[in-house]
Amino acid sequence: MKEIRTEIEIRASAEKVWDLLTDFKNFEQWNPFIRKIEGTPALGTEIKIHLHTSGGKSRTYQPKITKLEPLKELRWFGKSTIPGVFNGERIFVLEPIEGNQIRFIHKEIFTGLLVHLVGNRLDKDMYSSFISMNEALKKTAEK
Numbered sequence: 001m002k003e004i005r006t007e008i009e010i011r012a013s014a015e016k017v018w019d020l021l022t023d024f025k026n027f028e029q030w031n032p033f034i035r036k037i038e039g040t041p042a043l044g045t046e047i048k049i050h051l052h053t054s055g056g057k058s059r060t061y062q063p064k065i066t067k068l069e070p071l072k073e074l075r076w077f078g079k080s081t082i083p084g085v086f087n088g089e090r091i092f093v094l095e096p097i098e099g100n101q102i103r104f105i106h107k108e109i110f111t112g113l114l115v116h117l118v119g120n121r122l123d124k125d126m127y128s129s130f131i132s133m134n135e136a137l138k139k140t141a142e143k
Contacts (some may be wrong), residue, residue: 002115004126005107008134012141014071014094014102020141021074021092030140033133043068047076054132055125063090079112086112104137106130 010017020030024037024047032052039047043065051059063078072094079087093105108126 002110003107004110004123004130005105006127006130006134007103007105008138009097009101010104010138010141011101013100014096017094017102017104017137017141018071020137021094030136031133032136033129041065041068041074049076049078051129053125054128057125063088080114084112086110086114104134106134 022041036050046064061078063076066077067075074092077089089109091107095103
């Protein structure tokens with residue numbers, strides 16, 4: 001198992017951040033990492049994610065939304081075509097701080113046989129991609 005975790009404080013309401021995070025059709029307007037999401041934000045729905053990492057790698061995968069708790073948490077889980085080889089659970093959490101501020105936690109938990117082989121390569125590229133997305137979300141929400 002490997003976890004990549006980032007967080008950022010955003011001076012905006014949970015409603016505003018949640019709206020940006022679940023407006024899949026407009027991700028390409030603000031998100032440098034997750035360039036596009038096809039599908040709707042509904043529990044149990046399979047969506048299609050188009051990523052472009054800070055290191056220049058592009059990837060498409062089709063996870064399923066496993067948790068959708070409005071204004072609090074969004075999760076999706078994706079797995080390789082061969083079960084147990086490489087799985088990832090993306091987690092977005094909005095925690096109220098005070099007033100009109102939230103803490104945005106963005107993490108992914110990787111599991112499976114290949115995690116030990118590619119785990120270290122995930123660190124820098126994915127971590128910087130998460131940071132890039134977090135900063136873009138903050139900038140857009142605080143406008």
